Amino acid sequence: MLKGFQRASEAVLKHFFGLLRAASGYHDEIMTQHPQQPDDADRVGGSPRTRNQSGGNDGFNNRPPGAHFSRRRFDASSPLERLLILLVLAAVVGVTIGIVLPKISEPVGQLTGEYAANGPAADALNALSVNDSPKSGGYQRDSFGYNQTDTDGNGCDVREDVLTRDMTDVKYAYAGGCKVKSGVLHDPYTGKTIHFVRGVKTSSAVQIDHVVALDNAWQSGASAWDTAKRYRFGNDMLNLLAVDGPANQEKGSASAAYWLPTNSAYRCQYVARQIGVKTKYGLTITTQEKRSMQSVLHVCPAQELPQQ
Secondary structure: OHHHHHHHHHHHHHHHHHHHHHHOOOOOOEEEEOOOOOOHHHEEOOEEOOHHHOOOOOOOOOOOOOEEEEOOOOOOOOHHHHHHHHHHHHHHHHHHHHHOHHHHOHHHHHHHOOOOOOOHHHHHHHHOOEOOOOOOOOOOHHHHOOOOOOOOOOOOOHHHHHHHHHOEEEEEOOOOOOOEEEEEEEOOOOOOEEEEEOOOOOHHHEEEEEOOOHHHHHHOOHHHOOHHHHHHHHOOHHHEEEEEHHHHHHHOOOOOOOOOOOOHHHHHHHHHHHHHHHHHHOOOEOHHHHHHHHHHHOOOOOOOOOOO
């Protein structure tokens, strides 16, 4: 966001400085009259020689005699120029306050409506319990039994089920089987199209992400569950997505307070899925996590919770 703001500020400044030059009557090149004395380089047989008599075309053939071009730069030397610069700076500061401050200050964000969100997903978010002292320590990934169950009884592990659901043009390793050999993923996290091919060096290009990370679930309530419930959570298709491998690694176990997809078009669906999972399993959220979700849902008031 800050990089985008910087680019926008630079564009604003460039535009306004162009206006400053126009308002001050300056141009990149202006003609000024100066009496000239011919120097040795301009004499032929002791007589002055103009450039257009030399046989070359240097772009100055049409200038009046005794005139030459000099470059004048904008130097804010007049009161009008200084006033316009102050107006530009005031505009930039105003944009900064309007865009950045609501993101980093809760009181300002509340005043500007940054966290105001409506709709089904927002209503479900508001129903979640807030806990700013989550449990820490004791987490082990194996406690959730990921990829160790076959809940739907189709004989395929959950990774193959997710790959089949989320990719197109899916091909299997052998006829009648469920081991995915290749497919095309339109990655929701980055917006990239990934051509998946199973292999020792290629399979990691597409990974299966727990949308609500297992560590996050542990801290927000799963530490108190029995093994059966943790296994159901660890293999629930609602909480699993096939995604770009590097993006999944970058996310790690971060909540929405610290990580969102770079593909901004998917953020509403992303936080809605997290809310749906936490609602289904009675997990808590932190205040920072809730603010981030509300800020995302602020721009998509009709967002529904996913059903699968």
